[in-house]
Amino acid sequence: MEKEYKQILMTFVLSLGITLITGLIPNNAGLIGVGYWGFPLPWMNQAVVLNPVINFDFSAMIIDLLAWWLIVYVLFFLALRFKVFERIGIQI
Numbered sequence: 001m002e003k004e005y006k007q008i009l010m011t012f013v014l015s016l017g018i019t020l021i022t023g024l025i026p027n028n029a030g031l032i033g034v035g036y037w038g039f040p041l042p043w044m045n046q047a048v049v050l051n052p053v054i055n056f057d058f059s060a061m062i063i064d065l066l067a068w069w070l071i072v073y074v075l076f077f078l079a080l081r082f083k084v085f086e087r088i089g090i091q092i
Contacts, residue, residue, distance in 0.1 A: 007092070011076050015069035019061065022068075038064055 022039040029042055036042035043061035046054045079085060085092050 003092075007076065007080075008073075011073045012069055015065060015072045018068045018072070019065045022064070040064065040067060 019038075023037050023044055025037060025039050027036045027039055027042040030036050030045070033048045035046045035048065037044040038060065041060040041064045043057045043064055044054060045057070046052050080092070
């Protein structure tokens with residue numbers, strides 16, 4: 001049981017890292033003159049004005065985090081199923 005919690009926590013931390021790293025990637029999905037960051041959903045934006053302010057959309061960030069967690073968790077489950085970690089010598 002503890003092993004399952006550790007796997008869920010590990011995949012969640014990895015997906016949080018991916019979500020924060022995608023905040024560095026520009027995403028051109030919106031108005032001209034506004035910079036968007038985050039992938040697949042832009043969760044950070046900044047208008048191109050004299051005194052720019054960075055705005056965060058926390059609901060989009062949570063949805064983005066959950067999407068990345070689902071992807072990472074499915075890939076992790078498949079890696080466990082096909083014993084990828086045992087083949088490369090990692091104990092989980």
